[in-house]
Amino acid sequence: MEEAVTKPTKKGGARLCCICNQSRAALKRPKTLEQICKECFYEVFEEEIHQVIVDNQLFKPGERIAIGASGGKDSTVLACVLSELNRRHNYGLDLFLLSVDEGITGYRDDSLETVKRNEVQYGLPLKIVSYKDLYGWTMDEIVKMIGLKNNCTFCGVFRRQALDRGASLLKVDKVATGHNADDIAETVLLNILRGDIARLSRCTSIVTGEDGPIPRCKPFKYTYEKEIVIYPCSLKCSVVIEKFTYAYFKRLDYFSTECIYSPNAYRGFAREFIKDLERIRPRAILDIIKSGENFRISTSTKMPEQGTCQRCGYISSQKWCKACVLLEGLNRGLPKLGIGRSRGLNNDNKKEKDVTQSNGAKSIESKQCGTLDF
Amino acid sequence: MKSESRDREIEVEGCDAVLPSPFSKIRSLNMQLTLEFGGGLELLCESVKVHKVNVDTPNEAEKLTMKDLLSWVSTNLIKERPEMFMKGDSVRPGVLVLVNDCDWELSGQLDTTLEEKDVVVFISTLHGG
Structure with missing residues (x-):
């Protein structure tokens, strides 16, 4: 690029941010390949999400919104960014953290501790719903009974419903989840591989379940996982940052241990494939989402009725x-x-035909x- | 690279066979680095997130590159499931690398030259969110 004129001295230290042209670039954006500095990164990262929220009219003033919070990186960053944007742009939203306790010792109990810290850090009320309360079984008990083979099916089905039940207990209008662009690209591929035409047609929608009681939305639909991970990471311990407006940010606290019951077979392959593609051409992730969106399902295809x-x-x-x-x-x-x-x-309810x-x-x-x- | 070939020449031409070996030992530099593992990668190195380490430059080389560091890390720090960290001669796609808080994609990835007291962060993005 033009900046190549600047002598690429050690560690690309001389490369300046292509937005402000003042600070040293710290990150190469996967979406645009731009080299930008930290300050500009926070700015574009947050404002892009704001743009997505505005363009897709994800929220209306006065709405009660639950953030599906697992304690993982995506939901932690989502809670942080949404509460910040809510303040900055006067969304007028009532935000809540909603967590599901599957009852997995050594995994969920630890990550729930993270969510509890988030509750204090962002001042958002937290509601935890547990499998034990809703279904009478913890995942630990389920695994004890069924073993490690289909346990993820139980967990996935139960979680989806638990989130909805928790949301209705909180009387929220919508649930926001932390699914990012990488997740969605991955899901598009998985649904193609599984031949799951019903899910393929809706997995790319930024808002789902609008006909149901509580719709869900994905403000991070176009946000790369790389940036979500770097966001909290680059906020930490940086002397430069502390002098600037982000002084009040602490290092975001998130939990990153794999579920002990999930060796994560099938999705893992898709995930790895997506990351391989990203290394060759980062745009591939957005392109896959785009392809998913553009799928037109023939009207004669029989879809499961709701x-x-x-x-x-x-x-x-x-x-x-x-x-x-x-x-x-x-x-x-x-x-x-x-x-x-x-x-x-x-x-009995299905015809053999x-x-x-x-x-x-x-x-x-x-x-x-x-x-x-x- | 240059110095390496020069050393070899000395070794071949020099009549005194004792000289080269202490010479090359002096040339190998020892560098103090801080390595940080996150996003689940710490589980591969006995759940320790921050490692203060001393790394020698490879024989007769004057500088340490990320490539050298990665092979040092895989032999010395990664205790299990090395495939979660490396793929081929680089980190596994989905593992972010920051050198002094700067994306290594900006500094030449494997060719990034490291210096004394540098901080290198490895974060996996492969875990659930």
């Missing part, structure tokens, strides 16, 4: 929602019920590793 669960009233395309089927299995001592090719309780459909239905149900729900 109804409500006859037992608990939760949205379901079947007679009983997935959580109720899984729970029934657990309580009856038949934990395989509802796993994989589902021939259990919902069978639907063999062609059953493929689709199966993959819709067999979602692995629930840290990411779309």
Whole structure:
């Protein structure tokens, strides 16, 4: 580029930020390949998210918003940025932190401690809903019963519902989740690989579930994971920063240990593939999201119909929602019920002719590793 | 590189066989660095996040590059699942590297030259959020 005139001395130290042209560049943005300094990075990082929120009308003044908070990097940064933007741009939002306690000793109990610190740091009220309270089972107990094979299915299905239940307890209008661009690109690929046409068509939407009781939105849809990770990291211990307006920022506190029950098989491959692509051409991530958005599903494709669960009233395309089927299995001592090719309780409600459909239905149900729900 | 070949020449041409070896030892520099592992990578090195280390430059080289450091780290610090840290001769895609708070993509990645007291941070982005 033009800056190449500047002699690339050691550590690129002489490279100046291409936005302010004053400070030393500290980061190469994956989205634009721009080399920018820390101060400009915070500025563009936050303002881009603000732009996404405004352009997509994610929030309305006066709304109550729950931030799905796991204690991980994405939700921690989301809580930090949303509370900052809410102040700065007068969104007029009432923000809450909402966490799900799956009951995984040594993993969730630790990460919940992180969320509790976030509650204090950002002054946001925190609500924790637990599997034990909602379903009568902790993940530890479930794993004890079913082993490590399909445990992520249970966890994923239960978490999705738990978040909705927690949200309705908080009486919020919307739930914001920390899914980032890398996650969404990954999910697009996974849904193609699984042939899950229903999820493929909605996994790229920035707002989902608008027809349901509590819609969800993803303010980080276009935000690269790299920047989310660097954001808190570069806020720490920097003498330069402390002199500037970010003085009040402390090092963001997030929890980064893998779930002890999730060796994370299938999604892991997609994840690694996305990272390989990113190294070659960072734009690839946004391009995959774009492709996902542009998928047009032929009108003759039969999609699963949305109804409500006859037992608990939760949205379901079947007679009983997935959580109720899984729970029934657990309580009856038949934990395989509802796993994989589902021939259990919902069978009677499906015509046998639907063999062609059953493929689709199966993959819709067999979602692995629930840290990411779309 | 230059000095390396010069040393070899001395070794070949010099009549005194004792000279070269102490010479090359002096040439190998010892550098004090701070290494930080985060985002789950600390689990690969006995859950210790910050390591103050002394690293020797490779034989007869006058400088230490990130490439040298990575191989030093994999042999000396990474105790388990090295594939979570390295892929080929670089870090695994998805692992961010900051040298003195600066993205290593700006400083030439593997070719980045390190100096005394530098701080190198490795963060994995591969964990759930």
